Amino acid sequence: MERRNRKLASGIGECYFATIRWDCAEFRAVSETADRLEVTIDSGDPLVVTPVARERGYCFFRQWLFGLDPNASYEVEVRNGVQRTTLILETLPMPSGECRLRFGVLPDLHLQPRADRRALGDREKRLYPVVKELTAKYLKRLEAQGADMIFLPGDTLDPCDDETIKLLKRLFSSVSIPCHLLVGNHELYGRYNERDCYRAFGLPEHGCYTVTNNGVACIMLSTPDQACLCPGSPRYHWLTRELEALAGAHDILVFTHFSLLLHPCVQGWKNDGMQQLDDAEAVLALLERQSTVRGVIAGHKNVPSRMERNGIIHLLSPQLIQSPCGYSLIEIYPKAMAHNVYEIEEMHYLQRSRDALGAEDDERFGTGSDRHFVWEWRM
Numbered sequence: 073m074e075r076r077n078r079k080l081a082s083g084i085g086e087c088y089f090a091t092i093r094w095d096c097a098e099f100r101a102v103s104e105t106a107d108r109l110e111v112t113i114d115s116g117d118p119l120v121v122t123p124v125a126r127e128r129g130y131c132f133f134r135q136w137l138f139g140l141d142p143n144a145s146y147e148v149e150v151r152n153g154v155q156r157t158t159l160i161l162e163t164l165p166m167p168s169g170e171c172r173l174r175f176g177v178l179p180d181l182h183l184q185p186r187a188d189r190r191a192l193g194d195r196e197k198r199l200y201p202v203v204k205e206l207t208a209k210y211l212k213r214l215e216a217q218g219a220d221m222i223f224l225p226g227d228t229l230d231p232c233d234d235e236t237i238k239l240l241k242r243l244f245s246s247v248s249i250p251c252h253l254l255v256g257n258h259e260l261y262g263r264y265n266e267r268d269c270y271r272a273f274g275l276p277e278h279g280c281y282t283v284t285n286n287g288v289a290c291i292m293l294s295t296p297d298q299a300c301l302c303p304g305s306p307r308y309h310w311l312t313r314e315l316e317a318l319a320g321a322h323d324i325l326v327f328t329h330f331s332l333l334l335h336p337c338v339q340g341w342k343n344d345g346m347q348q349l350d351d352a353e354a355v356l357a358l359l360e361r362q363s364t365v366r367g368v369i370a371g372h373k374n375v376p377s378r379m380e381r382n383g384i385i386h387l388l389s390p391q392l393i394q395s396p397c398g399y400s401l402i403e404i405y406p407k408a409m410a411h412n413v414y415e416i417e418e419m420h421y422l423q424r425s426r427d428a429l430g431a432e433d434d435e436r437f438g439t440g441s442d443r444h445f446v447w448e449w450r451m
């Protein structure tokens with residue numbers, strides 16, 4: 073049975089590739105029957121894979137496959153005794169040129185200081201009790217993966233107050249790379265107002281700013297509510313002027329909490345009206361006028377998703393604390409963007425979120441081409 077790019081096989085369980093690059097991929101399996109798997113690539117020698125964790129009747133398997141060729145197709149056989157299934161692994165093309173900027177995206181952490189691991193239940197849609205542990209670990213992981221910086225597109229603090237600010241500053245100081253945040257809706261669910269939030273992080277009055285690095289300009293749009301970027305507002309004026317100032321000199325990426333397009337995962341009956349900025353069309357008109365705007369990266373709905381409109385790629389990013397429990401690592405090349413989803417290593421945590429979500433979990437996984445791709449922009 074195919075479930076998007078996951079495969080459920082009798083006597084084995086669920087098998088999939090969590091990450092696929094041009095030279096490596098991470099195979100994962102969740103099984104209630106197997107405690108040892110054999111994984112064979114293109115009829116080579118079988119690799120014996122043993123569980124990385126066992127919990128609540130599940131065995132969790134993770135195995136990185138290295139030394140793959142770019143743009144290649146491999147047949148991967150997974151065997152548990154006489155039971156077997158086959159997955160097709162298609163690696164990405166390798167982007168040409170040197171990587172100019174590598175960054176992680178960590179949206180919607182929902183940091184809460186009273187989060188306590190001991191309170192983690194068997195079914196938790198959002199893994200609030202382990203958010204501090206996961207944030208600390210994956211900030212470090214991104215640093216170890218060679219990220220130049222980390223972007224947090226909103227709902228980082230739930231809510232923004234003295235305690236969460238202190239906690240976040242302590243987490244940021246644990247890594248040597250810069251972490252840049254913008255304000256989403258959950259920051260304001262406590263005592264702090266917008267101005268308090270911006271002041272706490274040394275941001276300008278409207279919460280918007282630009283980070284430039286190696287010819288890539290990253291525009292951070294604090295978007296605490298859906299009406300905050302209406303034409304005529306200070307934020308809208310700021311964006312207009314900023315795009316003019318950056319014209320021609322940079323490839324531009326825009327980060328926002330609410331998205332500008334309605335992604336397939338929230339269309340139709342799944343649209344709760346809380347996904348897009350109210351004035352998305354006006355903002356898109358500004359961005360599409362500027363030929364070097366390459367991408368818009370949003371949080372809020374954390375399903376890996378990718379759309380394209382008038383030469384701009386629009387992405388939604390996964391979050392650590394809800395299935396698929398991961399983060400995006402994005403690399404900017406001279407003419408392309410490479411995007412990969414990495415899931416948390418703690419598969420036994422991830423399974424709690426999957427169990428709580430039930431059938432909805434399939435919808436949240438994202439397709440292969442939403443999760444792993446190399447996208448070339450028009451020059």
Ligand SMILES: [Fe+2]
Nearest residue numbers: 227256257372
């Ligand atoms: Fe949000």
